[in-house]
Amino acid sequence: MPAKRLAANTPSERILGIDPGSLTTGWGVVDVSGNQLSHVAHGTIATAAVQNQAQRLGRIFHGIQDVMRRYSPNVMSLEKVFFARNAQSALKLGQARGVALLAAAERAIAVSEYSANEIKIAVVGYGHATKPQMQKMVTALLCLNGELRADAADAVAAAICHAHRQAFQSRLAQAAGGRVKVVRWRDYRPAAQK
Amino acid sequence: MPAKRLAANTPSERILGIDPGSLTTGWGVVDVSGNQLSHVAHGTIATAAVQNQAQRLGRIFHGIQDVMRRYSPNVMSLEKVFFARNAQSALKLGQARGVALLAAAERAIAVSEYSANEIKIAVVGYGHATKPQMQKMVTALLCLNGELRADAADAVAAAICHAHRQAFQSRLAQAAGGRVKVVRWRDYRPAAQK
Numbered sequence: 001m002p003a004k005r006l007a008a009n010t011p012s013e014r015i016l017g018i019d020p021g022s023l024t025t026g027w028g029v030v031d032v033s034g035n036q037l038s039h040v041a042h043g044t045i046a047t048a049a050v051q052n053q054a055q056r057l058g059r060i061f062h063g064i065q066d067v068m069r070r071y072s073p074n075v076m077s078l079e080k081v082f083f084a085r086n087a088q089s090a091l092k093l094g095q096a097r098g099v100a101l102l103a104a105a106e107r108a109i110a111v112s113e114y115s116a117n118e119i120k121i122a123v124v125g126y127g128h129a130t131k132p133q134m135q136k137m138v139t140a141l142l143c144l145n146g147e148l149r150a151d152a153a154d155a156v157a158a159a160i161c162h163a164h165r166q167a168f169q170s171r172l173a174q175a176a177g178g179r180v181k182v183v184r185w186r187d188y189r190p191a192a193q194k
Numbered sequence: 195m196p197a198k199r200l201a202a203n204t205p206s207e208r209i210l211g212i213d214p215g216s217l218t219t220g221w222g223v224v225d226v227s228g229n230q231l232s233h234v235a236h237g238t239i240a241t242a243a244v245q246n247q248a249q250r251l252g253r254i255f256h257g258i259q260d261v262m263r264r265y266s267p268n269v270m271s272l273e274k275v276f277f278a279r280n281a282q283s284a285l286k287l288g289q290a291r292g293v294a295l296l297a298a299a300e301r302a303i304a305v306s307e308y309s310a311n312e313i314k315i316a317v318v319g320y321g322h323a324t325k326p327q328m329q330k331m332v333t334a335l336l337c338l339n340g341e342l343r344a345d346a347a348d349a350v351a352a353a354i355c356h357a358h359r360q361a362f363q364s365r366l367a368q369a370a371g372g373r374v375k376v377v378r379w380r381d382y383r384p385a386a387q388k
Contacts, residue, residue, distance in 0.1 A: 057292055058299035084281040091275055094288015095295065098251055102293050105252035 016073035017159030020096035023048045026151030029071045032163040039142035042152040057099045064103040076104040077162035080113040114161045122161035210267035211353030214290035217242045220345030223265045226357040233336035236346040258297040270298040271356035274307040308355045316355035
């Protein structure tokens with residue numbers, strides 16, 4: 001199900017997708033209104049030139065705060081992390097992630113997290129999509145001209161995934177209020193046990 | 195070499211030791227002046243009751259900022275992390291660490307990091323000291339009454355390690371300026387090769 005076909009009653013939201021990293025943090029802002037998904041802005045916060053790790057985190061934090069001031073998003077969306085190459089890379093990613101989450105808390109906006117699989121399925125329709133596939137699909141979905149940097153594409157993809165999930169929730173609510181009964185797994189019992 | 199015997203010309207400093215954690219962050223403030231090491235304050239920032247992880251990071255950040263406002267430290271000292279149980283725990287620790295480092299960057303104070311071994315050697319004189327040994331030694335070194343919580347003890351230990359390292363650097367500088375020639379390994383050549 002391609003991401004651009006959203007349910008007509010999806011609530012209007014401005015979503016900030018973030019792809020945190022100790023050297024480069026990608027960001028992308030996407031608007032979702034009704035069944036329309038539109039690109040607002042995207043970019044990266046580069047910190048490789050800063051030697052001191054505390055100052056590097058400061059640059060990420062202020063960079064995200066600056067994006068928030070400029071575009072006033074309602075929600076932040078980012079990828080959940082389950083694996084890492086080693087403890088050091090998990091720790092460095094955690095530090096960048098920590099200041100990104102803090103920026104959301106400081107502005108009191110909600111944070112949604114999605115697994116890499118959920119994001120790939122929302123954007124490409126396939127959980128094992130490659131980076132170039134993701135970049136191409138994000139560019140096509142938002143009718144962007146030119147190439148999108150991988151970090152920014154990942155951030156925009158996280159935002160698209162949130163929009164998609166919201167549309168799905170709206171449809172579920174619609175179904176629950178109408179003819180279709182939504183059965184959760186925990187409410188389910190085989191007939192013999194009832 | 196016990197930590198309290200510092201070189202007489204160790205510069206005066208107020209050191210904030212931090213032991214970051216996603217559920218409890220320990221902190222301890224220690225003054226070092228000449229050859230005197232003295233306890234100023236210590237405590238913990240508890241975040242277990244906060245469900246939302248972004249808000250939890252906000253509490254750690256503001257808790258550390260509050261301690262900094264109250265005690266005006268010149269330097270932050272914390273443990274370097276090399277290993278973690280798994281990617282998830284490294285990530286959570288990284289997030290808490292990220293906001294602690296950010297608090298230092300926001301106040302423009304220097305950050306010093308020491309390995310667990312360096313901290314244990316500075317406090318107990320033994321790199322494989324246990325937690326209770328560390329707690330007892332920190333309590334004894336700073337002439338504290340009553341028990342010290344493990345998180346606060348770890349934070350104070352990081353601060354003591356920094357004081358100790360500063361004293362060692364002062365002695366080295368003294369030696370370099372005086373009679374004793376300090377030979378670095380990279381300057382060393384066996385006599386036959388000279």
